[in-house]
Amino acid sequence: MRVLFAGTPAVAVPSLDALVAAGFDVVAVLTREDAPLGRKRTMTPSPVSARAAELDLPIIRANRIDSPVTEQIAALNLDAAAIVAYGGLVPQAALDLPTHGWINLHFSLLPAWRGAAPVQHAVIAGDELTGASTFRLEAGLDTGPVFGTMTEAVRPSDTGGDLLERLAHSGAVLLVQTLSAVAAGRAEAVPQRGDISLAPKLTIDDARVDWTQPALAVRRLINGVTPEPGAWTQLGNQRVKVGPVSLVDSATGLSPGTLSLEVQGVLVGTGSGAIVLGDVQPAGKKLMRAQDWARGALQPLQQGELVFS
Structure with a gap:
């Protein structure tokens, strides 16, 4: 079975590896162009x-599937195309090329969380169960008929990154199973059923913490956007990134945003109760443990004088 693999970030790499290991003839890889990374803005290839x-596979680097790229894909004489987080739209002219179409691995139980950030939205919403789906790609936003699904429990301590890492590996197995069924003529795609929810890409503004929200909502937001786009708050006129957090069992009496260095760790008040900070990254500095940061930040101040906003 001649397969094109389309993907860009690290989360797509397990699927590429799984297809190669399963013996599929991956005739080319489509990925986005090299991009500047780091403080030095060094041009860097995508993880895929x-x-x-x-793996010594032919690579097509393109941020858009335009006419020249479509012609390159047409020349591959594909049986199928597998796509995992490529990061660009596939026009109808390209969708029509493979014999069995484009098969998308999406990290949600469709039609829940259609869009670019399904895992982050699942954590933020407090879902207890999520998963991955393989479906036939079509012009609509994640609307195509579904071949198969797998489920994954969302743990209370999960960050978006933790959950996505697990789904990347279990989803790769689902993708191989789906393509194997397609190759054998046993695959059946069924229309999506259930309540539709959308998962648009999260911006930096979406990741700002509102400390007046209940502690559970604050934890879900911070953990959901960790590591990307990264939760943040203001300390005076300085932006500070905050990492994974956990809930405090006992009452603390801290008002929203107020910090306190306690035996449990660095506590921050919310609209109901408090949370324990994991990591902190002040602007222009490296990520550090919250306790290490707070010892220096709180030392010259009276307890309760340091407030996030």
């Missing part, structure tokens, strides 16, 4: 591009 190079 780097892995494809290691």
Whole structure:
């Protein structure tokens, strides 16, 4: 079975590896162009591009599937295309090329959380169960018929990154199973059923913490956007990123945003109860443990004088 693999971030790499290990003829890899990364803005290949190079696979680098790219795909004489977080739209002219179409691995139980950030939204919403779906890609936003699903429990301590890492590996197995069924003529795609929810890409503004919200909502937001786009708050006129957090069992009496260094760790008040900070990254500095940061930040102040806003 001649397969094109389309993907860009690290979360797509397990699927590429799984297809190769399963013996599929991956005739080319489509990924986004090299992008500037880090403070020095060094041009860097995508994780999928780097892995494809290691596997000695032909690479098509494109941020848009325009006419020239569509012609390259047409020349591959594909049986199917597998796509995992490529990061660009596939026009109808390209969708029509593979014999069995484009099969998308999406990290939600469709039609729940259609869109670019399904895992983050699932954590923020407090879902207890999520998963992954394989479906036939069509012009609509994650609307195509579903081949298969797998489920994954959302743990109370999960960050968006934790959950996505697990789904990347279990979803890769689902993708291989789906393509194997397609190759054998046993695959059946069924229309999506159930309540539709949307998961648009989260912006930096979406990731700002509102400390007046209840502690559970604050924890879900912070953990959901960790590591991307990263939760943040203001300390005076300085922006501070905050990492994973957990809930405090006992009452603390801290008002929203107020910090306190306690035996349990660095506590921050919310609209109901408090949370324990995991990591902190002040502007222009490296990520550090919250306790290490707070010892220096709180030392010259009276307890309760340091407030996030």
